[in-house]
Amino acid sequence: MPPLRNQATEIETLYRKHGSALLLFAIAIAGERSRAQDAVHQVFLKMIESGMLARAADAKAYLFASVRNALLNDAKGRQRHVQLENIPLEDAAIWFSPPDRDYAAELSLRRALAAIPEDQRAVTILHIWGELTFAQIAEVLDISSNTAASRYRYALARLRQAMITKEGFCGTF
């Protein structure tokens, strides 16, 4: 198999493996599923065309950073930044497939994520669903590892508080 074909296959494998977390991360930044999906596709197609993945030391971190950059560039072009807390989440498409089809809990989690500051939301998604270490998150968001860890602790406390008080999830985890 030629090297380019090999690389395309590798990239498609990465898409299958990390696509869901990348899409979630993109939705958390863009606020819209369609824009998020476009950004993720754009990153992967560009990588296949250019073969840039071969030069990345950490492919997973590189993917998340690329999606974030694509969305920030898109927002610059449109000259508008979506504030997630201003979006009516009840009408928006769901972000997660919830355990036991508990869609009330899914909405509660989306609301809680939308309510925390964007930088904390990004760290939380990258760590829990992206399964990135704080060192990798630091690389993606261009912050220190300590800052990433600190933001995560704050975010987790706020999420737990929101989900316990609003929906009474105390006994479920």
Added chain:
Amino acid sequence: MALSEDERFEQYLKKFQPLAPEPLPDVEMARGTRRSLVLGAWAAAAAMVVVAAVLLLHPLPKSGYPPHGAESTTRVEPLANSQALTIGAANTLLAHAPSAKAAVDGVAAQAFQSHSISLSEGRQSALAVLSKEKTKL
């Protein structure tokens, strides 16, 4: 070892599975489409250059009328001078004319020419027949 509250909450959050993205567009198809678009653009540009070069070398006449002296290319050859414009002659002209306009021109030219031609006995010109007819409107 018991899990801390944070760890238990993390485990709970991980039960929420992010939705799968839409499948990646067919890379080969996307690449092929892009390549064909580029090739199409180059082909169109080359064709325009060729057309421009041909027009520069052989400019078209400015109006729709043929240039003076070039009339014979579209004009119907009139019938032999000895032949007057009969219905049959007019049919022949129409049959051989390259266009309707050329046919009408040919018929008209022949008609005017035929005024000076003496017809043999028993033959009449088409114009003479038509002028004798009484048309009821």
